[in-house]
Amino acid sequence: MKIDWAEWKWHILFLLVLGVMLYPILFAVSTSFKSMPEAFSGGAHLIPHEPTASAYVRVLDVLPFFHILSNTFIVASIVTAFKLCTGVLAAYAFVFLDFRGKKWVYFALISTIFIPFTVIMIPNYITLSKMGLVDNLFGMALPQLADATGIFLLRQHMKGIPKALMEVADLEGASHWSRMRSIVIPLVRPAILSIGIIFFINSWNEYVWPALMIKSQENYTLSLALQMFVSAEGGTDIPVAMAVSTLTMLLPLILYAVCQKFIIGTFAQSGIKG
Amino acid sequence: MHSIVLENVTKRFGDTVVIDRLNLQIRKGERLILLGSSGCGKSTILRMISGLETISDGTLYLNGTVANDIDPGDRGVAMVFQNYALFPHMTIAENISYGLRIRKVAEDEIRRRIDKALELLRLTGLADRLPKQLSGGQRQRVALARALVNQADFFFLDEPLSNLDAQLRAHARKELVKIHEMYGQTFLYVTHDQIEAMTVGQRIAVLDQGKVQMLDTPQRVYHRPANRFVATFIGSPAMNMIPVRYTNEGIVLNEVTVAHSADWRQHLGAAASEPTEMGIRPEHVELTNEAVSGAVPVKVDYVEDYGNRVAYYFAVNGVETVAVAPMHTISSDVPTYWVPNAHRLHFFAQDGVNVGYPSTWEKL
Numbered sequence: 001m002k003i004d005w006a007e008w009k010w011h012i013l014f015l016l017v018l019g020v021m022l023y024p025i026l027f028a029v030s031t032s033f034k035s036m037p038e039a040f041s042g043g044a045h046l047i048p049h050e051p052t053a054s055a056y057v058r059v060l061d062v063l064p065f066f067h068i069l070s071n072t073f074i075v076a077s078i079v080t081a082f083k084l085c086t087g088v089l090a091a092y093a094f095v096f097l098d099f100r101g102k103k104w105v106y107f108a109l110i111s112t113i114f115i116p117f118t119v120i121m122i123p124n125y126i127t128l129s130k131m132g133l134v135d136n137l138f139g140m141a142l143p144q145l146a147d148a149t150g151i152f153l154l155r156q157h158m159k160g161i162p163k164a165l166m167e168v169a170d171l172e173g174a175s176h177w178s179r180m181r182s183i184v185i186p187l188v189r190p191a192i193l194s195i196g197i198i199f200f201i202n203s204w205n206e207y208v209w210p211a212l213m214i215k216s217q218e219n220y221t222l223s224l225a226l227q228m229f230v231s232a233e234g235g236t237d238i239p240v241a242m243a244v245s246t247l248t249m250l251l252p253l254i255l256y257a258v259c260q261k262f263i264i265g266t267f268a269q270s271g272i273k274g
Numbered sequence: 275m276h277s278i279v280l281e282n283v284t285k286r287f288g289d290t291v292v293i294d295r296l297n298l299q300i301r302k303g304e305r306l307i308l309l310g311s312s313g314c315g316k317s318t319i320l321r322m323i324s325g326l327e328t329i330s331d332g333t334l335y336l337n338g339t340v341a342n343d344i345d346p347g348d349r350g351v352a353m354v355f356q357n358y359a360l361f362p363h364m365t366i367a368e369n370i371s372y373g374l375r376i377r378k379v380a381e382d383e384i385r386r387r388i389d390k391a392l393e394l395l396r397l398t399g400l401a402d403r404l405p406k407q408l409s410g411g412q413r414q415r416v417a418l419a420r421a422l423v424n425q426a427d428f429f430f431l432d433e434p435l436s437n438l439d440a441q442l443r444a445h446a447r448k449e450l451v452k453i454h455e456m457y458g459q460t461f462l463y464v465t466h467d468q469i470e471a472m473t474v475g476q477r478i479a480v481l482d483q484g485k486v487q488m489l490d491t492p493q494r495v496y497h498r499p500a501n502r503f504v505a506t507f508i509g510s511p512a513m514n515m516i517p518v519r520y521t522n523e524g525i526v527l528n529e530v531t532v533a534h535s536a537d538w539r540q541h542l543g544a545a546a547s548e549p550t551e552m553g554i555r556p557e558h559v560e561l562t563n564e565a566v567s568g569a570v571p572v573k574v575d576y577v578e579d580y581g582n583r584v585a586y587y588f589a590v591n592g593v594e595t596v597a598v599a600p601m602h603t604i605s606s607d608v609p610t611y612w613v614p615n616a617h618r619l620h621f622f623a624q625d626g627v628n629v630g631y632p633s634t635w636e637k638l
Contacts, residue, residue, distance in 0.1 A: 164359035167326050168420075172373040173347015182372075186363040 025249070032056070032242035039238045055239035059247070062240055063225055064218075069247075072221040075141050076203040082145035083199045084192060090146070091154035092180055096166065106155075112148045117208070125212055135215040144203070150195050157191040158184060194262040201252040222248040276335075277302035277427070277460045278323060283332035285318050285484075292318050293484040295332065301477075305454055305461040309471040310481035311507075316464045319481075320430050323462070324351040337427065349428070352421035352459075356433040358413050360405040360420075366392075367401040370420045377424075391419035394453070411442045415449075422453065429459040435470060447473050468508050472496070480504045493638045502551070502626035511556045511585065513620070514595045518552045525552065527570045527590055527614070535616035537632035542621065545629045549621035558618035559597035561586060561604045562611050569611035577606060 005011075026046055031039050032055050034048045059065050093099075094106050124143045125134070133139025161184065169179045185192065207223040214224060226248060229241030256263065278300035285293040293315045300306050308316040321327040323334060325346030334341045336349060352373075360369050367388050374384045392398045395415040405413055414434065421429060431450070435443045451474055454461045465471055471478050472492045479489045480503070487507075488500040499505035499513075506512045519526045524533040534542065542549065562569070572595075576587040579602075586597045586606065597612070604610055621629045 162357070162359065164355045164357060165361060167355070168353075168359050168361075168372070169376075170326060170346045171324060171349075171351055171353055172376045172424075173345060174376045178376060183361060 028242045028245045028249075032239055032246045034239055036237065036239055039242075055237075055243040056247075058237065058240050059243050062237070063228075063244070065225075065244075065247075067218065068220050068222055068225045071137060071219060072204060072223075075137050075221060076200050078138075078141045079144045079203040080196050080199040082141075083147045083150050084196050086146040087150035087154050087195070088180070088185065088188075088192065090151045091158050092176070092184060094151070094155050095158040095161075096176070096179070096184075109148050110152055113152070121209065121212065128213070134213055135219060137214075137219055140210060140213040144209075147199065150199065153195050154188065154191060157188040161187050190262045190265065194259060194265070197255050197259050197263060201255065204248075204252055276300060277337055278462070279333075279335040280319075280323070281333045281335070283319075283322065283334060284330050285315070285322060285327065286330040291484070293322070296484065296486065298479065298486060298489070300460060300462065302460055303458045305451070305463065305474060305476045307471040307475035307478045308462065308464045308481060309466070309468060309475075309478050309507075311466055314481045315484040316466075316481050317432055318484075320353075320432055320462060320464050323349075323428075324353055324430055325349050350426045351428045351430055352424040352426035353430040353432065354414075354417045354421050354434045356436055358405075358417035358437075360413060360416055362405055365402050365404060366397065366408070366416050369405065369416055370423055372420065373424050387423040391423050394422075394456075395419050395449075410438055411446070414438060414442075414446060418450075418453070422457065425457075427459060429454070429457070429461045431461075431463045433465055434463070436465070436467070443470075450474055468510070472508075480507060482507070491638070497638055498631065499553075499620065499628060501628055502553075502622050505553050505620060505622070505628070509555055511596050511598065513553045513555050514559065514590075514593075515622070516552045516554070516590050516593055516595060517550060518591065518621075520548065527612075528572065530568075530570050532568050532570065532614055537634045538616055538619070541630065541632040545621075545623075547623040547625075547627075547629065549629050550624045551622045553620035553622060554614065554618055556585065556596045556598040558615060559595065559612060560615060561597050561599070562613060563604050563608055565609065565611055566613060569613050572610050572612050574604075574606035574610055 027044065030046045030048055033051045033053065035050060035052050035054065038049060090109075094102065120143075128134055128139050128142065131139070133142065165183060165187075166179065169183060174182075205223060206221075207227070210221050210224050211227070214220060222244070226241065226244050229237065229244065276299045278298070280296050280298040282295040282297060283293060284291065284295055296319065298319070308319060310316045318327060322329050323336075325341075325344065329342050336344070341349060361372065364372065370388050370391055371384045374387065379387075388401065392401060395418060397412060397415055397419065400408065400412065400416075405416065408416065414437070417434070434450070435446050438446060447470060450463075463470075463474060465474075472495075475492055477489060478492055478495050480487045480495060482503050488495055488504045490498075490500075495504060496508055499508065502515065506515060516527070521531055524531050526532075561572070561574075565571075570590065572588040572590065574586045574588045578585040578587075582600070584599050584602055586599070586604070588595055588597075588610070590612070617635075620631075623629050
């Protein structure tokens, strides 16, 4: 990208904001490479004096790390896969099918975006506990299998498909399944990919809902494991806590870095067309 | 035999009536053009026949069967869209074979038809490209190929050439006619371009405000326009329409009475309504510098030289009139005259209807 130096005031502002946002993250990463005494000796310096990976080795003693990682991964994958499936199907129906009350159903669905999570958290918890699904990873995933925001975004993208393409399918007598598979999904694939990544990262980072639902340590996800280090009984091994933090950040960061072109495009586009 | 018949077909969008009780009969295997300016409903007619729009009222027959409620996929319609509607994520071969695969045509038959279409439309070697790697003209031919391989009974084209530049368009017109002569489907072609209509059509339906103003051969549409709308819509520059006053001897043009020819006198005398306007095409207005008898004096205000022809502008009975000649035939500085050629005149009644032509004239 070309830099317009005439906008230097903005560049400085952005760099400042970026610094404020990045500092805690860099500090966490750097602390994970410090020795325990250095971590406690204070000082917010970013470069460890004696870099050591010992905290990462200790993670495996303190935690069943790979088990927790796989729990997190399984939940995030299930949630993402289902949200995308339900999202593509619902968005397809809202864009390409005509049915009575379509507008109202869509309106009702979209209005659920504005209901705060804290409002539905308790009713969901009660429902799931009556189903005997508390402290169960699948129970935790169950209320998250569909997502109005995803439907909204996918609908915006599907609306961008030229009408004539679907009319070609009309004239050939293509079934809905065939249209979805050979026209709609390929054309909105970048959007599906980036929305999927957002879903995955959100689920990966989720804390409040797992904290409510999960009791036993064997069902912990990464964010719950992190919490062990800041609670009253846990938190003295700051480098290990930072090592777990760094590892938790790693996957979403990589995913985002690889796919950022799609993600920014997807959200920018939906903003314009919204 | 008629392969498409529309009986009192009406289309409403909400309270707006776009097409009002349209009757149209299209012969099997003919090239029929729906010609009209944008918004006249010509695309809506095409889309109703193909099933992309529902019919609000009236009956559509395809090959003798009522087709109002037949799914578009079962009507045997192949269509070429204005913007081509190629699938951007599919290769040219995939685009062309899209319909064949849905209809589960055997794979070797698909391959055979793709190859034939690619060769016919000079696309050989492009089968594995994506549409965005092709030029506009090539994309248009891919759209044509996709419609052709279906071997449908009805071949519909909705402004298929309007996204091409002028040179390609002339070439594509010839190609379309050749293809039709090869396959012989019923060919329905929507355009706003009168040159396309004249050169591609075997018959032209001239539409205005959802109504067929005239349905006839290009020759008759040009030389025997049914009404004022058709007369002025076809032809460029448009036909001159001159308000005329009648006397027993003839018509008064710029205060000179021009005597009727015998055949016109007889025809107009018997006509049901008195004509109020006289029409003459610019290329039929012959100007001269000689004051012969029956000559109408005119004063040329403006001359346009197109290189291959010259247009002279002057007023007749207070209306701007244009004459087009292949070259500079007159000098506009000296007195100029127009000698109306009786065989080139058209007369229109108050309501715009053509009052007809003398019975002695050749039938076109």
